[in-house]
Amino acid sequence: MELNSRTPAGPIEQQWDRARFEYKLVNPANKRKYDVIVVGAGLAGASAAATLAELGYNVHCFVYHDSPRRAHSIAAQGGINAAKNYQNDGDSVRRLFYDTVKGGDFRARESNVYRLAQNSVNIIDQAVAQGVPFAREYGGLLANRSFGGAQVSRTFYARGQTGQQLLLGAYQQMMRMVGTGQVKLHTMHEMLDLVVEDGVARGIVVRDMRTGEIRSHSAHAVVLCTGGYGNVFYLSTNAKYSNATAIWRAYKRGAAFGNPCFTQIHPTCIPQSGEHQSKLVLMSESLRNDGRVWVPKRKEDCAKAPDQIPEQDRDYYLERRYPSFGNLAPRDIASRAAKVVCDEGRGVGPGGLGVYLDFADAIKRLGEEKIRERYGNLFDMYANITGENPYKVPMRIYPAVHYTMGGLWVDYDLQSTIPGLFVAGEANFSDHGANRLGASALMQGLSDGYFILPYTIGNYLAGVKGGPIANTGAAFKAVEAEVDGRMKRLLSINGKRTPDSIHKELGRLMWEKCGMERTREGLTEALAEIPKLREEFWHNVRVPGSENDLNQALEKAGRIADFLELGELMVRDALHREESCGGHFRAEYQTEEGEALRDDEKFAYVAAWEYRGDDQAPALHKEPLVFENVKLAQRSYK
């Protein structure tokens, strides 16, 4: 397998211009001869489907929800970054680029990140044109707020529902194109495999979740916009359906998987309340603009009510350790700092797994009304879940799995190692390195979908013959049979354990051994335990019902089967990366102050894993990362 990043030559500021000029174009009259499959309709999928359809390609969009508006992008709260510099506070494309590369702990490809920063400004223009109701100042101009890892105010937001509003903007553009017939929408259809014929992506095999019918769809290009794989951990802030099946199946068909161990643990989530817990809920990072994070200085105080702990007995540990960024330290750093104080026995709430996020000072300074205006819906959400009033009592928060920086490896064109297979949004590995900055996921999804894929797919299609593609060839039939066989096998095991019980066991294992802190010893153990759990699944899982109608247990079991394989690859990747960077913290590699210790000599590369069969270890390929525009340095937020 050859990894060619296809980064254009020349100064970084000119690369995207140059690429766009050099890309081949498809004649407007010929565009209708090309079919493009888009899987998923989150920010990346909906924006790509809409834009490709506007250009004149025939787009088929597949979603497993009953409506494309339900994709998990909808849940993003805090905002979207853009280098508009509307606040005149020193922002620029270069600064957003720099912050993102540094925030990712120097494990992202410079050229991609620079382009992302360039596109950021167009995204805001596009969203406003669509009617996205961003927050406004009284004069009618757009408002901004700050977010973690940045010292400028560049985040645009729509209350605490920015993801929802940006997604509805993209969804509405896509539905407009459904209305014209240029997008064919397939709801409640789950992609269960990829079809590769003659070395190129030719289509997908889907299951109609209403009827159970397994069917093939062919196209000249396939785009996966299927999100991240945080649900490997069972408990995460991801929606319950979010899964890795589409990218995992593509991996097993030959697409390299980049940096699978790079997982983001978000610092501000509502702590777990009990065994029944089915998912974790995030509280937007924007809360850290006004909330102060603390724990008691002494263990003995942890059981006391927070208002019984005087100021001098509180440890505002982020402000203490990182005076210049304080409570706005990046996510990986804030999460690990919370773990450190909880490990010291200074955590609060059930099990000592929580820290306070306190708004008392901000309420004193700004008044309760102002805080309500800024965060009202988040405070309501917290009160609803915990039964506590955060205007009176500090919130309790704890880190939770939130985002996966890893994903399918893509080149500068967002094309995977399988020609004709493109990957966008959280599903790909690009842009965020080893840690994503807040308000950058929405930016990346929309940059990929609105502004990158429409060019790069055109360039690919210009070299491919148009016209109908059969979906009846041997390759299609073989994959259909495999998918069907897999469904039948899951239904026939008839063991004793529910799919969820095995998923929970995998989740605990991953959280303990491949979570916020990793060790050689723990990872080695996990590498031995996961295959056993997989064995248990395939011999002892119980999936009731039939394959011929809506069967949510069957859908779930299929996704868990893939998590049980992907988990192992994540562990393998974490074990091989003998350094700490961003969200990947190996206990053996830390500075005297407990910060992540990178090893740029040995590990300044993207780890791209190639599948070589179920009975063989995957092959590791390395894409060296070259830093010409940002100086490699130890990240400091002090």
Added chain:
Amino acid sequence: MGGINGRAMNLTLKVWRQAGPGAEGRFETYQAEGISSDASFLEMLDVVNEGLIEQGDEPIAFSHDCREGICGSCALMINGVAHGPVKGAATCQVHMRSFGDGEQITVEPWRASAFPVVKDLVVDRTALDRIIQVGGFISAPTGGARDANEILVAKPDADEAMDAAACIGCGACVAACPNGSASLFTSAKVTHLGMLPQGQPERSRRVVAMVAQMDEEGFGGCSLFGECQEACPKLISIDTINRMHHDYLRAVLTLRPERSGAGEG
């Protein structure tokens, strides 16, 4: 049971089971035992479903996904109330502390002719997407936008647009309405886009097309009962329906015939 205030509860559930779209449905009774009052309503159903799977029975099918009140998937009638007893909350945001120990709870799908049952508690709401498809957008093809700050929007207008745009498309308004009307859903989008300067060029054709599609899909008319705003998890106001009626009237009185080549729709 974990949690700060959690206590264990036992409940009796009467749940609508229906094998498929054409099949006859019936209520089945289940016991939910040892449920934490800190659990969400859907987590309570998870516990019941785990028990059913262990017995080899099919779990109760229900729609859900984000479980934080924003994706609009969850859609249960709980004791005859869309999304249950908590005002301004979706089903997934209802916690068991809202019920009494030993209580009997009836759980049904949305009932509306435009929302056929797929299975058990899952209904087909694609009719709502088709309402958006005919006009619930501003035609803004990618690439043609001017600088965002060139469009000024007064803060009260932006706020009112946002209030309406908060709709999660769950369909509770339809389920709660005695007429099965989708007026609150439709008017929320009409209001969101109609409040903004960007939404003006298509304002008339938007409302006419969306109202026509609402009828086409078999949703009922609006009698301003107000049940919809009571059920709405995002507390969208029935005032948006007045705005839609106003816009509709204005549109049918003033809309000029479209000529061919007037752009795609």
